[in-house]
Amino acid sequence: MPAPTPAPSAVPARRRAGRPTAAILDQDGITTAALELISSKGYEGLTMAALARSLGVAPSALYNHVASKDDVLILLMDHLAAMVDVSAFGTEPWDEAVRRWAWSYRDVFSEHTPLIPIIAVLPVANAPKTLAMYESVTAGFRDAGFPEDRIISAIVALEAFVFGAAYDVTAPEDIFDAGSLAEQVPNFTAAVERLALERHKRPTDVAFRLGLEALITGFGALRG
Amino acid sequence: MPAPTPAPSAVPARRRAGRPTAAILDQDGITTAALELISSKGYEGLTMAALARSLGVAPSALYNHVASKDDVLILLMDHLAAMVDVSAFGTEPWDEAVRRWAWSYRDVFSEHTPLIPIIAVLPVANAPKTLAMYESVTAGFRDAGFPEDRIISAIVALEAFVFGAAYDVTAPEDIFDAGSLAEQVPNFTAAVERLALERHKRPTDVAFRLGLEALITGFGALRG
DNA sequence: GTTATAAATGAACGCCATTCATTTACTGGT
């Protein structure tokens, strides 16, 4: 018969309430766990209960470290901002640096579109890594001879394009299939059919490139 | 004392279950009520319960006419697409028509940013009025000598910019105030301070204009 | 007339974010 001493279980013994020897949770751990949860279950799977469960903790415990679920989303988006590639500012010519930054920015957030409504509107003071990204980009623009009073406007415009394009990446392939209404919109249907299928390039990438190059060209002309 | 016959009450007598003389609800009525609700209480106030209440109906009654709340949002966004000004295509030069379309598009959706994640990803077959908008724009591009195989890409890029800019409109004024971290981001802080305060123009409008003009110029060069 | 159906009701469900009283172990002051 089995020994009376309980075997170490996959389910850990239920922790008693009260202050533990060392804190189990912190914002970094919560952020990491949230990212893992998102990559396995998507944003629908990101609930406070699931997050707590993945950390081996009761849901209410999270609220000792974040004020709300929105707070978790802010932590996430600031973490992602640090993953955006700004390294080309300072090492590459301005236009190439913008190109790399924008593609990278779009790619990072296209996997995290539910954060876009938050980052687009969040005061930078609440997001230090995002702020650091802006600092690098701003310095790159200034060093490239950009007039200082237009730098922020240019960045805002580029960002708007990037966010919109990030959504576009997630659109289904047949988004432009008009179905039974096709006959009623002949010009549109024709244009969709002619959409050049460049090899190895998604339509969303072609559109992003087209817009980005126009913005880079247009803004490049502002440099002194 | 009051007569036994009940006076006509502000609260209507509770309707019995069963088929009414004429249908109370339809998709148009739901859409209109939803718009009113949003304009008075905002998108947080748009719940199925509140929507039903504003129509004098039980929440479950809505589900005879829409499959889900997302369905309501789709109705809303298609309704809004019809409000976007495409009238300049065909009457004005191409660049001016794009300008009017884009500004109008941005203005309409800046009041309805919660719909952006939906419209950005919804197949056009589910949104006839949106499709009609695309038809007008596509025809305008074609008539302006735009190469047919780039029309969709150009529209997608413009739309991405418009959606991102719509979010930007809703950002708080102090979004770029770095607060206590200002010293750590000197270039950024300086650029924010120099942000030219053009009279009568919001910074968000300045940025939109900057980006839009760059896109129009860049895309205009593609015309044959 | 009978039958079928569309369109309403209201009760119930499950999920979710959040709050709160409570417990407990560590920390700093005397």
Next chain:
DNA sequence: ACCAGTAAATGAATGGCGTTCATTTATAAC
């Protein structure tokens, strides 16, 4: 060495949400 205060956990409870479903009934169709 004690004591008080506090940080960090528990788990039960709450209220709101979208949605489902059995039921009812007026109208339309045969």
